[in-house]
Amino acid sequence: MSGGRGILDTSTVILLGRLSDPTDLPDEPLITTITLAELSVGPLVTDDEHERAARLTHLQQAESDFDAIAFDATAARAFGRVAAGFAHRGTQACRAGL
Numbered sequence: 001m002s003g004g005r006g007i008l009d010t011s012t013v014i015l016l017g018r019l020s021d022p023t024d025l026p027d028e029p030l031i032t033t034i035t036l037a038e039l040s041v042g043p044l045v046t047d048d049e050h051e052r053a054a055r056l057t058h059l060q061q062a063e064s065d066f067d068a069i070a071f072d073a074t075a076a077r078a079f080g081r082v083a084a085g086f087a088h089r090g091t092q093a094c095r096a097g098l
Contacts, residue, residue, distance in 0.1 A: 030069055
């Protein structure tokens with residue numbers, strides 16, 4: 001992907017290690033505090049000790065690699081408008097990659 005900044009969703013952050021072509025990413029990849037919140041759930045919901053350790057390592061790496069952008073009230077309202085637009089078209093926001 002050429003140019004600028006872009007926010008990576010949680011699924012993308014989880015799969016970064018498997019990325020075959022880093023040029024698919026924005027020049028300046030960013031994450032939000034929502035991604036950190038979602039990654040924080042992972043270690044807490046598995047009973048497998050090794051999986052918990054792997055998920056915790058992944059969370060800590062993301063915390064180290066990125067300065068998370070706050071998801072504030074303005075961002076929440078913007079998300080609401082985007083999600084409503086998808087709903088009016090009959091598409092769920094989460095299925096559209098939001």
